[in-house]
Amino acid sequence: MKFKNVAFIFLSLGLFSCTNDSSDNEEAIDIISPEDPGDSAATCTDVANYVFKEKDGLVKIEFENAVFDSNWKLKEDDNAASGKGYMVWEGDQSLSQPGNGLATYAIAINEAGTYRFVWRSSVKTGTSGSDHNDTWLRFNDVSNFFAQKGESIVYPADSGKTPNPEGASKDGWFKIYRSGSDLNFKWQASTFDNNSHDIFVTFDQAGTYTMEISARSSGHAIDEFVLFNESISLADATADTAVQSAITCNN
Numbered sequence: 001m002k003f004k005n006v007a008f009i010f011l012s013l014g015l016f017s018c019t020n021d022s023s024d025n026e027e028a029i030d031i032i033s034p035e036d037p038g039d040s041a042a043t044c045t046d047v048a049n050y051v052f053k054e055k056d057g058l059v060k061i062e063f064e065n066a067v068f069d070s071n072w073k074l075k076e077d078d079n080a081a082s083g084k085g086y087m088v089w090e091g092d093q094s095l096s097q098p099g100n101g102l103a104t105y106a107i108a109i110n111e112a113g114t115y116r117f118v119w120r121s122s123v124k125t126g127t128s129g130s131d132h133n134d135t136w137l138r139f140n141d142v143s144n145f146f147a148q149k150g151e152s153i154v155y156p157a158d159s160g161k162t163p164n165p166e167g168a169s170k171d172g173w174f175k176i177y178r179s180g181s182d183l184n185f186k187w188q189a190s191t192f193d194n195n196s197h198d199i200f201v202t203f204d205q206a207g208t209y210t211m212e213i214s215a216r217s218s219g220h221a222i223d224e225f226v227l228f229n230e231s232i233s234l235a236d237a238t239a240d241t242a243v244q245s246a247i248t249c250n251n
């Protein structure tokens, strides 16, 4: 009974604190999160207002948690996909022109630094691992968006930085591909044709940044993605047990 009473006191203090915050700031922040359901009466219901919160050097987001063009289709036919399912582009291919089928994610970074980007994707059209295997990605408001393999560092074409990768790149966008004959969902994000470079983003200060994706290959299916800093391994960041980022509302 004593423990229950103590818990009740803390809960009460927490609610009192939230109430004060709300009255001090008209833009009260609503929270939904698997680990912190927050006030059940104030959840973020409009995906257009989602802001994903980095915690302990990790951002982990279900790809389907964004506003999409109607040619991006939500599919629930693959049990290997997490969350509500995965998105697959069923519109025209846009192999040389990024910006079609655009979707954005607002990401709140608390711990500045360089984060590696990886997504979990699959090939849903054809039987080749080198076709229908890529989508465009851009971070246009960060201090650095680059790809690296050993000593080799490349920047998106038209970003004002060089060198640029071999293969498609334009207007600050990288073509992000997966490779290999295994077409099922797996964690991989590479750019630079036939010379797979890993993808990195540097956030030089805390703040909310915009990640953009746009359609390139039809049949490329994406389930989720992560951004993680040097404090976390790729294995830990992409583990099923890694917690999805908490979501707040931007209004």
Ligand SMILES: [Ca+2]
Residues within 6 Å of the ligand: 062, 063, 064, 081, 082, 083, 084, 085, 086, 222, 223, 224
């Ligand atoms: Ca998903």
